[in-house]
Amino acid sequence: MSATDNEPQVAPRATPATAQGGTAGPASSAEDAELLAALGYEQKFDRKVSLWANFALGFVYLSPLVGVVSLFALGLATAGGPSILWIGIVGVGQFLVALVFGEVVSQFPLAGGLYQWVRRLWNGRYAWFTAWTYICCITIGITSTALFSSDFVASLFAGTTDEPGITSTPAERLWIAIGMTIVCLVCNLFGTRTLALISKIGLAAELIGIVLVGFYLLIFERHNSISIFFETSSSNHDSYFSAFIAASLVGLFLFYGFEACGEIAEEVPNPARSIPRAMQLTVAVGGVAALFAFVGYALAAPDLDSILSGEDGNPIPSILQASVGTVGTKLVLLVILTSFIAGVMSQQAAASRITFSFARDNMFPGSRIFSKITSKHRVPRNALLAVNVVPLLIFVFVYYSPDSLTKIAAFQMLAGYAAFMMVVLAALRMRLKGWRPAGAWTLGRWGFTVNVAALAYGILGMVLLAWPTGDSDTAFVDRWIALIGFLIVSAVGLVYLLTVKPERQSTAPEGDAIEVAERLRSRAALATSTTGEKAA
Template sequence: MSDPRTVRETSSDDAYLRTLGYEERLERSVSLWSNFALGFLYLSPLVGVIALFAQGLTTAGPPVVWWIIIAAGGQYLVSLVFGEVVSQYPIAGGLYQWARRLWSGPYAWMLSWIYIAGVIIGITTTALFSADFVAALLHGSAGDPGASSSPGEKFLIAILVTVVGLLLNATGSKTLARIARVGLAAELAGIILVGLYLLVFERHNSVSVFFDSMGTGGAGGYTAPFLASALVGLLLFYGFEACGEVAEETPDPGRTIPRSMQLTVLVGGAAALFAFVGYVLAAPDLKGIVSGDISNPVPAILQSSLGTAGTKIFLVVALTSFLACVMGQQAAASRLIFSFARDDMFPRSTWFSKISPKTHIPVNALIAANVLPFALYVFVYYSPDSLFRIASFQMLAGYFAFQMVVVASLRARAKGWRPAGGFSLGRAGWAVTITALAYGIFAMIMLAKPSGDSGLAFYDRWISLIGFLVVALSGLIYLLIAKPYRKSDAPEGDAVEMAQRIRTVGHPRPTVESASPERKIHG
């Protein structure tokens, strides 16, 4: 039997969604815990640390750990800005809807085109990063615990992880919520239990190593390597916005989602820091990792500390996190495409906006989100060294889209917008938003700058920026020629007006009777 409170809450959420111009079509089955779990696993500190550990240490040594703290602080400010917007506009599609309501349809179209590319490539890089750990689980040994996967193994494992995630996602948001909760529990247990064990019983290095570059500065000084290692932090804190992508599947989203996003950054940052510190202090051959002699160091550290059985158990936990992370990215991309198409802003909008009557999810959009990754798997198979540079493009696209929302928020404030949802920064809004923008600009510069390897070809050194410009220019050309925003009559640029209406009603989730009768409802 349904809980009467849940029924009333869902009815009120649906009524508020109607005031925003949309009919409820998705199922509200993602709780606060599940919503936080989805964002946490999309960010996935365990996946991020495992994937970036070797790259960070070989670039700048143990002091790269400070980038985790820097990036967490900057992205927390961004999450506060997002919290104000999603609290007023808890609509599926996240960044697209926020930019549309804060500014305009064309502005939101450009943001979404760039962001969709970033999220889809995120599916690609996460699945590929999982390959080394599948290989270590299947055929790693005490003699060679840190063996890396071959290009062929990476290709096959990435395809398998993507297909499994797609099939599970296709069964509905309840499956996604369950796996997110299981993945969250497994990841936190893996980080906390293993981290404590390493710190208490397996310490081989002093805390002072976090102030020791271990020779990575070379003759040119340490500043350049340290800045180059910014990716360790910047690539970690990406995914908290996924909490907002499933706003129409979450009860009381105007209050739940801001909390989920903030928890994702804070808990994810603490977990990432704890895991990174634990691995560094427990590394029996830290110099070998920094020099690049140990190519897959995390399994090697675990093997020396936990033994073969303990390492295998941890790798199973890690792979659960990888799968849940891929599923979260697939869900976020599909909800964004669905929201985009529902407003008739996407090619073949009718097809992409279809909802499965059985599972209540946008299956066509979900399938479409997984097409490009398969092409990229082929590219990485022939160019295996391109993986980290592709990940840099992914993050550059994501950070740019984030900052488009931050800029739109600043513009709306200048026009008199006072956020009227269940979460507001009040007088601190201006300072927080401006500081978040400053951090975002700095992060984009770090992500766009060329690789420090002068031996690479020009296009390879600048692959992040070149890829971003190709995506942005192709989207701009399509926008100017096709003018997709002209086909849509969905609400846009109404942040000030909507905030005033909400304050008139006196509650961010008005009743059905208070819904505006003249506002067109989109299915």
């Protein structure tokens, strides 16, 4: 349901202001609903996602285990051991972005995350284009995660994993991806409680797969020296600098997903406080876990040269086979598969919530259909079904063009970074106009500095993602595929935006971040005054 007024009335109850000058988030479901009403919407979802479950959702979306096992061979084959440095570089940059997101979501804890944030920070037109870009990103995310899982499923069900580089055939990849997508969709249709439970299971699987296996590999199965992380090598690039830049994908592909914590804000109790914490935990814990996993597998690789040369493109099963045997390998692969399932589920949930939020504001074709919530499980079923249509089509495309997967993933991340930076830019623009975030969690006087640093990092990340891949002999389209794909998607979105003008069909609030902040501060001051009078 969209607001019918650009100045929604603020509910009378409030909570005390924070030390940074913001307002405390609601402590009960009744106060959550009041804050939501103050922002122009009715409570539709069940608030059953705890702080722990919210963190688990973001963590399995970011999925350091899935990220490392998917990109481990690529990083080492591209730039050798020093490719691990990108996990730290990107981790710091994305933590800055998470801090900016935290301030925004604390003031606007609304389903749909990025779309709602930029709508309130700028306007409906800007929000439409941001949402279009981001929905494209997540849709491809569902696709790539399901497809990347296929090699591990093939290894899991193979008789042995003695031979390096076990990979799925195009047909196996197609059916595995379709099966995973359908299983995750069915689980998501059972509601928020099921999503939270599987997210927690996925988190436990991630930690088992990283901590227990990592410690075992480091203590008992070290075959290589720590010096490998300082030895440069490249077999696919004209210079090491270009190789190291290309290896940035190890970090850039890894650190996204923390924004999913905010996509389900209307399903989280006390979201103004808990969601910023969940985002920060996701990036920090995920980064440390990814570093730990990368180090463990690299030092335990019995045939590191074959990975560095690119001969072994799927080395994790063979590393596990040499270290923990067939039974141990199967168990770890089962853990990895659990992480893939949880990751696809979280991506489906995030995509469906932003589609629902988009439709609720009458900004989406078929808005009446996609803004519906099921009465039993309280999920946007139609939106969930819709966000899985394109992945199924892309699965078929990849079947006929097996080499296109990494190209599709490259576009995915560039679109994701662009959507992130639209939020960061909108926040900076509103700060320059006088906005002081008034949520339960703020950065205080550090907000402006962090905002500028996050924008600078994000622009750098976009440049790296758009950077041409391969060497001088690679075809032009293949070298620039990420940028070309992004420009095509952006052009399609802009044509629709400028011709149909969907923002004119919506009466939902927009560009009111300063006004809302002032009302929230007044609300907090009134609550503090009332509390003082009662105490007296």
